[in-house]
Amino acid sequence: MFDEYMGWIETDPNKYLNVAYDDTYNETVVTAPPIGATRTWDGSENRSWTNVSNWATYTVPGVSNPVVVDGGDTPNWPQIISSVSNIESLTIGTVADANSYLGIELGGKIAVHNTTLGAAADSKGTLWMAGGYYVTGILQLGVDATSYGQVNLYDGVLQATTIQREAVDTGLINITQGRLVLTGDQLNKVSGWEANGNLVAYGGFGELVYDYDDRLAGMTVVSAISMDFNKDDAVDVEDLALFVSRWLAQP
Ligand SMILES: [Ca+2]
Numbered sequence: 001m002f003d004e005y006m007g008w009i010e011t012d013p014n015k016y017l018n019v020a021y022d023d024t025y026n027e028t029v030v031t032a033p034p035i036g037a038t039r040t041w042d043g044s045e046n047r048s049w050t051n052v053s054n055w056a057t058y059t060v061p062g063v064s065n066p067v068v069v070d071g072g073d074t075p076n077w078p079q080i081i082s083s084v085s086n087i088e089s090l091t092i093g094t095v096a097d098a099n100s101y102l103g104i105e106l107g108g109k110i111a112v113h114n115t116t117l118g119a120a121a122d123s124k125g126t127l128w129m130a131g132g133y134y135v136t137g138i139l140q141l142g143v144d145a146t147s148y149g150q151v152n153l154y155d156g157v158l159q160a161t162t163i164q165r166e167a168v169d170t171g172l173i174n175i176t177q178g179r180l181v182l183t184g185d186q187l188n189k190v191s192g193w194e195a196n197g198n199l200v201a202y203g204g205f206g207e208l209v210y211d212y213d214d215r216l217a218g219m220t221v222v223s224a225i226s227m228d229f230n231k232d233d234a235v236d237v238e239d240l241a242l243f244v245s246r247w248l249a250q251p
Contacts, residue, residue, distance in 0.1 A: 035088055036064030043076035047103075049084055061087045067112075071098020071123060080108035080132065090136070093118045093125025093147070100124070104156060106131030115160075116140045117149025118170065124148045129178055131156040139163045141171025141198075153178030162186060168196045176202050180222040185212040190222055202226045205235050 021027075039061035045053035052058045054076070061067045066089040069078060080103070090112045093100040100123070104110070108131065115136040117125035121144055127134065129152065139160040141149030147166065151158065151173040159181040165171040173180065173193070180199075182190070190210050193199040201208045201224030210222040229239045 034064060035066065036062070039065045039067050039087075041067070041069045041074065041078050043074040043078065045076070047076045047079040049078050049080045050082070054078065061085065064088055066091070068094055069100050069102055069125070071095040071100040074100070077101040077103065079103040079105060080110055081105045082107055083109040086111040089113050089115070091116045091119045091125070092127065093123035093149070094120045096120060096122040098123060099126065101126045101128055103128040103130065104132040104134050106155070108132030108134075108156075111135040112137075114138045114140070116143065117151070118142045118147035120147060122146045124150065126150045126152065127158075128152045128154075129156045129158060130154050133157050133159070135159045137161045140165070141173075142166040145170070148172075150174070153180060157181060163189070163193070165193075165198060168198065171198055173199050174201075174203055175199070175208065175222060175224040176206070176226070178223075181216060182220040182222070184218065184220065186220040187212050190220060202228065205233065 039059060040056040041054060042056045043054050045051050048054060050060055052060055055061070063086045065087055067087045069090070069092045071093060077100070087110065090102070092102055104127070112135070115127070115138070117127055118141060119125065124147070133156060137160070139162070141164065143166055145167055147170060149165070149171045153173060153175045155177045157179045161183045163173070163182065187210065190199060194208055199208060199222070205228040206224045206226040208222060208224055210220060212220045215221045227235045227239060229242045
């Protein structure tokens, strides 16, 4: 499965840039595409990302559009279950004292310049991955001391150029069966986040496994192993006994 995922990994940082040759000055000109209008999720119909009725301006966001998923009155949180148009940026959580979510399911796929989870004071934004592929530039968790960003990486692949948090208590990435892929050697950052509790495996009942340039060339890959072998929500000597008994039973 991991190899299947790898086939989808986007490694071209110039993907979103327009590259043109200027005949007048004999030079190559690189520009970012224009940024369009912000599209705001309202979820008035259902959870479908591609249903125009779920967007405040009755328009599904495209590659030039920043997208906002707000807390507050939204009756349905968005869910991406297929390959949808890439978007300019994604901000989840702009309303104080509200939790906001985006779910990526098996088969879902989207790429975005940059992502912010928890983008206002006292807001919380959660990216909930049960499968699929989410590709972003910077993944920002929290923007001030009271905002909070969370990623539940239950399956699928989340690729970011890097991860950032406003402070040690403004964000959490919880990995179970998913993979976090970062550009270049970010082992120091990953171990620092692990030490501060910002990166955990199986909600704390597991171990993070990470490498650079091993499972994927030029990338840092983070995954998780559960240590709760008997699945009773505790990691203790019973799990060790179960592990040893199975290990000794191997032919
Ligand atoms: Ca256990």
